[in-house]
Amino acid sequence: MSTALITGASRGLGAVAARRLAEQGWTVLAGCREPADLSLDPALDIRPIALDVTDDASVAAAVTEVERHTEALDVLVNNAGIAGAEREVAPADTTAEHLRPVLETNVLGPVRVTHALLPLLRRAEHPRLVMVSSSLGSLSDMDNGRWERYPYLAYPSSKAALNMIAVLYARTLPDVLVTIVNPGWTATGLNDFRGSQTPEEGTDAIVAAVLDTTGPSGRFLARDGVVGW
Numbered sequence: 001m002s003t004a005l006i007t008g009a010s011r012g013l014g015a016v017a018a019r020r021l022a023e024q025g026w027t028v029l030a031g032c033r034e035p036a037d038l039s040l041d042p043a044l045d046i047r048p049i050a051l052d053v054t055d056d057a058s059v060a061a062a063v064t065e066v067e068r069h070t071e072a073l074d075v076l077v078n079n080a081g082i083a084g085a086e087r088e089v090a091p092a093d094t095t096a097e098h099l100r101p102v103l104e105t106n107v108l109g110p111v112r113v114t115h116a117l118l119p120l121l122r123r124a125e126h127p128r129l130v131m132v133s134s135s136l137g138s139l140s141d142m143d144n145g146r147w148e149r150y151p152y153l154a155y156p157s158s159k160a161a162l163n164m165i166a167v168l169y170a171r172t173l174p175d176v177l178v179t180i181v182n183p184g185w186t187a188t189g190l191n192d193f194r195g196s197q198t199p200e201e202g203t204d205a206i207v208a209a210v211l212d213t214t215g216p217s218g219r220f221l222a223r224d225g226v227v228g229w
């Protein structure tokens with residue numbers, strides 16, 4: 001039996017990925033800020049874990065809780081993310097305070113959680129780390145004009161930073177298979193449900209990365225193939 005922990009599993013892509021993996025027989029530790037609010041299908045092995053990725057104490061308590069459920073974690077999915085309450089502020093008007101919460105959640109969160117759970121992950125036979133990023137964090141996509149309609153600092157810069165962090169994990173953790181995932185534009189709360197993909201489609205690349213045990217490590221993948229850096 002395999003075990004995955006998914007951060008931000010209360011709703012959106014995290015919740016759908018949790019359900020899909022549990023349907024395939026996985027034990028899913030569903031990290032969420034309000035575990036009591038999670039509505040669970042009793043037929044699936046989804047276990048809520050209180051986890052706020054911006055809070056050291058919450059992450060430490062979550063590790064203790066995870067240890068109660070499993071001796072080894074096969075996969076950690078760093079999925080929790082925010083677009084930022086004031087995401088569409090022109091760069092000239094953007095202050096450090098606009099960026100702070102987005103970087104706290106999307107960049108420092110995955111580092112905090114990865115650092116805390118790495119020992120448990122490394123006890124698994126094929127440890128995997130899945131970073132849920134975005135093609136908005138792709139410098140080449142930004143440079144080739146694909147994202148000219150999204151000229152805002154916070155979210156794209158957070159995902160670009162996450163990509164570099166993930167690549168460096170891939171370089172320095174030879175025993176951990178690291179995959180960076182672009183879900184694609186998906187109708188979830190993150191984008192006011194305007195995405196062109198269903199949440200099911202949006203989780204295809206996440207689920208594929210969780211299931212992959214061969215790699216190579218350090219790829220940036222979407223459901224339709226490789227994403228440019």
Ligand SMILES: NC(=O)c1ccc[n+]([C@@H]2O[C@H](COP(=O)([O-])OP(=O)(O)OC[C@H]3O[C@@H](n4cnc5c(N)ncnc54)[C@H](OP(=O)(O)O)[C@@H]3O)[C@@H](O)[C@H]2O)c1
Pocket residue numbers: 007008009010011012013014031032033034051052053054078079080081082105132133134135182183184185186187188189190191195202
């Ligand atoms: N939707 C898209 O089009 C799209 C495209 C590319 C990448 N992504 C990425 O996919 C990931 C999931 O996004 P989504 O579309 O599923 O968004 P969503 O529906 O807004 O869900 C975001 C999830 O993150 C959780 N979260 C936020 N801050 C958290 C924190 N401090 N600690 C723990 N959990 C926290 C939320 O929990 P609460 O319920 O407690 O708020 C929620 O479960 C994000 O990393 C996002 O950047 C999404």
